[in-house]
Amino acid sequence: MRQWRLWFTMGMLLAGTARADLTLGLLAGKGEGDVVADWQPIADDLARSLGQPVRIVAVKDDTELARRFASKEIQIARADTGTALSLIEHGNGEIFARLALTGGVAEYRSLLLVRNDGPADLNALLRDKQRWTIATGAPTSTAGYLIPAYHAFAKRNVLPEAFFREMKTGNAEDGFRALAEKRVDVAVSNSDDLDKLRETYPRDFKNMRVLWQSPAFSYDPLVYRKDLPAATRQKIARFFLDYGRNGANAAKEKTRLYYADQLSGFLPSGNRQLREVTDLQLYLDLFKLNLARQSDAERTDREKRLYRRYNQLVAVLGGPK
Numbered sequence: 001m002r003q004w005r006l007w008f009t010m011g012m013l014l015a016g017t018a019r020a021d022l023t024l025g026l027l028a029g030k031g032e033g034d035v036v037a038d039w040q041p042i043a044d045d046l047a048r049s050l051g052q053p054v055r056i057v058a059v060k061d062d063t064e065l066a067r068r069f070a071s072k073e074i075q076i077a078r079a080d081t082g083t084a085l086s087l088i089e090h091g092n093g094e095i096f097a098r099l100a101l102t103g104g105v106a107e108y109r110s111l112l113l114v115r116n117d118g119p120a121d122l123n124a125l126l127r128d129k130q131r132w133t134i135a136t137g138a139p140t141s142t143a144g145y146l147i148p149a150y151h152a153f154a155k156r157n158v159l160p161e162a163f164f165r166e167m168k169t170g171n172a173e174d175g176f177r178a179l180a181e182k183r184v185d186v187a188v189s190n191s192d193d194l195d196k197l198r199e200t201y202p203r204d205f206k207n208m209r210v211l212w213q214s215p216a217f218s219y220d221p222l223v224y225r226k227d228l229p230a231a232t233r234q235k236i237a238r239f240f241l242d243y244g245r246n247g248a249n250a251a252k253e254k255t256r257l258y259y260a261d262q263l264s265g266f267l268p269s270g271n272r273q274l275r276e277v278t279d280l281q282l283y284l285d286l287f288k289l290n291l292a293r294q295s296d297a298e299r300t301d302r303e304k305r306l307y308r309r310y311n312q313l314v315a316v317l318g319g320p321k
Contacts, residue, residue: 025074135175
């Protein structure tokens, strides 16, 4: 009898584990409530496919997303590439797919926006140090900070933190609204979010223009925790890669994808997608190091640590190109 009770208890625990809630974490480029509502139909379909509940958490702060993922509060994450790198480096994550926009577009560009009466071009902007204010992403954001910090500024020997009179941080919508309301002179955005903001705020958009755009970068990845059961990971990957493409409900799923994030679907991907981010981080960190006031010994030690981390990340992401 005692052995039967033990087997029964273990069976109940295993069953409970198999049907435990999964949480999908989303990095929100707009209001968190709107993001949850837009993605809820996809989460419901995922729950039916897996046979277990799936809940959604949307956050504006990529650091918060990374913290919740590392603490196992989130098992699947839609993140930008910079945050995904943190999930893989510190949170036991693995990329299994990346998002594709309507028309199959799988790349984006970072942008600098100004009002129509703002500086004529980037060179005109950079002639006036400490004159302008900028709305940018957090330092951990790839599209919102890393890409423009390197490609727009560092490559022109400019450190944004020293150049601008004030830097405000937030997501793409926060920056757009700050620019429209004349609380800043420049706003960092990206080609994906700007298309959506143009639809939401057409009158404000007419008063703005793109001052600068970056080279193209791979679009946002989907990451799951590596410690999920292998069968669950396989089902999650198959669900997203098939969603809107195969099956009797593909047309309905296409509509849900569009309203979730103007998506056409998901493409296979892996950790190697993040190599372009690790390279950018190293280049920007080395640029900042050259400007820092410190002794030769401190500079050399810092440079060694930067290259040590870079080499470790390259190994985790699949080795040299």
